[in-house]
Amino acid sequence: MRPSKKKYLIAIVEPERKTAALLKNILSSERRYIAVYESAGRFIESLKFRIPQALITDTELPDIGGKDLVMVMRNNPKTAKIVIIAVSSKKQSGPLEAAEGLDSGADEYFSIPFDRDVFSLRFDSLAGRQARMNASDDRSEDECRRWVLDNLEIDIHSRTVFVDGKEIKLTALEFDILVFFARNKNRVVTRKHLIDAVWINRMNANLRAVDKRIEILRAKLGRFGSRIETVFGIGYVFR
Template sequence: MKKPLILIADDEMRLRKLVSDFLLNSGIGVLTAEDGKMAIDIFIEQRQKIDLIILDVMMPQMDGWEVLKAIRKVSSSVPIIMLTAKSEESDELTGFKLGANDYVTKPFSPSVLVARVENLLKQSRKISSERLVSGNLSIDLIEHIAYIDNCLIELTPKEFDLLVFFIQNEGIALSRDNILNAVWNHDYFGDLRTVDTHVKQLRAKLGIFSRYIQTVRGIGYRMRCKDADDIDKS
């Protein structure tokens, strides 16, 4: 299992080091930012790798509320814990309304913070089990929605099922019979050309990422979302 990676954004160097040390000792990777702008820059660059953010409210450049709003514009799923020296209920409500997942008031116990981090990571992993992600593709199995680079792809139900089947079997050469039986079920009496027609339509909707679907001559198709530049697009 991939080691979780946490972004800590706080302008207090000693606090960043304290929290970092506790997380590292718990087997969690750490990135740090000393102001709000740096936090956003790091998240944009590393967003595919970052599993959770610990975000201080009072920071230079951009405060935590601004950073929270900016991150939620591009990611609704990354868990965010807010840190603040204030304890008013209104501040907690503000954080939750803006999309924070948890709220910790300074001073706090680092071990308790780590426990909250681990709890949110467990919840996040449960949610991610309801999603498929490969290359630039992301599929929400609950909402039946597919994305390329976070942009919605308009798919028919069968195109969606076909894409899910390809990703679930990434790297495996699949015969047209395998695909037909899995996506259309064993009681389907249509022609094998149905598979080719739907693959053609799916490739068209994937645009430049149509190269993810490789034709395996004499067999059928294979999905390969990684190292796809060498894929035969025929």
């Protein structure tokens, strides 16, 4: 049976049946349709028929790495802006694996076992932000849709960023951070202010999380990354 077009489609790519069942149980609701795939290949094949609004993928898959799958999604214009959460069942998963998961383009990373309530809240916040951003794009006819700073271009309507004419793939959170900086150009922004403005679920945000996201964003922006300057003991300023 095909999912209703009105339902929020979540794709779970998870080879372990118990983990897939757990994720499905956490995310299930009347307004959502959840499709489970045992491999990245089967999931990618399904994209011919419908694009999901969200993807939950294990980092360990039988055909390609989950992090590679995330990068494939981010590099595809049709799937670049979907919510993506990476989960890892590796026994020794730690900060390094989490950083790699975020570097690949995931919006969030969880190590199994995780707190069900925290996972559910974090997913809801990401999905909520996604919906608000889509609605905002539809309503913002009178709002400036594009910033051009030298050869750095930020398009609000299409949620795309170009550096020297080349599109840079950003996660939803990274894009929101960059837009916030652009709107507050030359103003010092504290980490707390950034959390309040961009992180929907503040319970899962901390100063280290902010610094890590800024580090990743700087790297993706290349030579323009230096525009995001650290103000010691306070936060950041975008020049």
